[in-house]
Amino acid sequence: MSDLPPPPPALLTDASLFLDFDGTLVEIAGTPDGVVVGEDVAPLLTRLGNVLRGGVAIVSGRPVHEVRALVAPAALAIAGSHGLEIAAVDGSIAAPDRPAALDSALDSARAFADAHPGTLVEDKPFGVGLHYRGAPETGPAVTALADELAATHELHVQHGKMVVELRLPGRDKGAAVEWLMREPLRQRTVPLFVGDDVTDEAGFAAAAALGGAGVLVGAARDTAATYRVDGVADVLAWLDAACREMT
Structure with missing residues (x-):
């Protein structure tokens, strides 16, 4: 590099x-x-x-x-x-159109955030962001949850800076x-x-x-x-x- x-x-x-x-x-x-x-x-x-x-x-x-x-x-x-x-x-x-799958993923993300102080859920029109800047130690658990929800609801996982987002593919x-x-x-x-x-x-x-x-x-x-x-x-x-x- x-x-x-x-x-x-x-x-x-x-x-x-x-x-x-x-x-x-x-x-x-x-x-x-x-x-x-x-x-x-x-x-x-x-x-x-x-x-x-x-x-x-x-x-x-x-x-x-x-x-x-x-x-x-x-x-x-x-x-x-x-x-x-x-x-x-x-x-x-x-x-x-916003699919119902996002609402299901949003509910799961909010339940995770409630159980992990410092994490933050962002509800977007076509995505669900789970921020962990306030709780860096939860990064692996956030990633695992996103992967699970993506497989369940046929969503795309997008990694960013201290955030993992589930969104529509394509x-x-x-x-x-x-x-x-x-x-x-x-x-x-x-x-x-x-x-x-x-x-x-x-x-x-x-x-x-x-x-x-x-x-x-x-x-x-x-x-x-x-x-x-x-x-x-x-x-x-x-x-x-x-x-x-x-x-």
């Missing part, structure tokens, strides 16, 4: 930009609702949307409605729930990139995907397959990304510099 170079500002020229949220645009918080969005984030996203002619989207594990509220008043496309729901700039959302962040790249405004661009978590690897791979690149946020690791920055502050500084260079 060798380290990767930082992305140059010119990388955004003729690009469509896909941004993870937690750990990329904002620092990861102890709980999903504890995240703090910097006052510069929404204005920066608006500037990027103008410079890239609308070719900016957030691709997150969070539901669309949460991301939309967190980045308001910036208006941009959002792929939420790891690509299971995709919202256009006009607010229309393409999403599947989509990931890479599929979201492929979907959004079919839009006319992105036809003559190349995709750039920026993210920090293992869930973002599918986005890196999809961007590379379409002639673009990925930017890893955080410590060096084995990755499909081509570039790397150290943290959220570096992402925001790079995007700001790119905006300035293109205007």
Whole structure:
């Protein structure tokens, strides 16, 4: 594993930009609702949307409605729930029906959390997240429960940073990139995907397959990304510099 170079500002020229949220645009918080969005984030996203002619989207594990509220008043496309729901700039959302299997998995996850203080259940439109940042020792038990519930209810297991999520199969962040790249405004661009978590690897791979690149946020690791920055502050500084260079 060798380290990767930082992305140059010119990388955004003729690009469509896909941004993870937690750990990329904002620092990861102890709980999903504890995240703090910097006052510069929404204005920066608006500037990027103008410079890239609308070719900016957030691709997150969070539901669309949460991301939309967190980045308001910036208006941009959002792929939420790891690509299971995709919202256009006009607010229309393409999403599947929520299966009853998720409600059964949610009940089991809540029973587990009740018995293991420090764990937290996140009810999403198309997934169930079980966070164990507050009880790291429960990690193996959380993983075992997720594997059991996934087999029982035919759900997909998605591992993240101190969280295991059960969600509908068939989509990931890479599929979201492929979907959004079919839009006319992105036809003559190349995709750039920026993210920090293992869930973002599918986005890196999809961007590379379409002639673009990925930017890893955080410590060096084995990755499909081509570039790397150290943290959220570096992402925001790079995007700001790119905006300035293109205007």
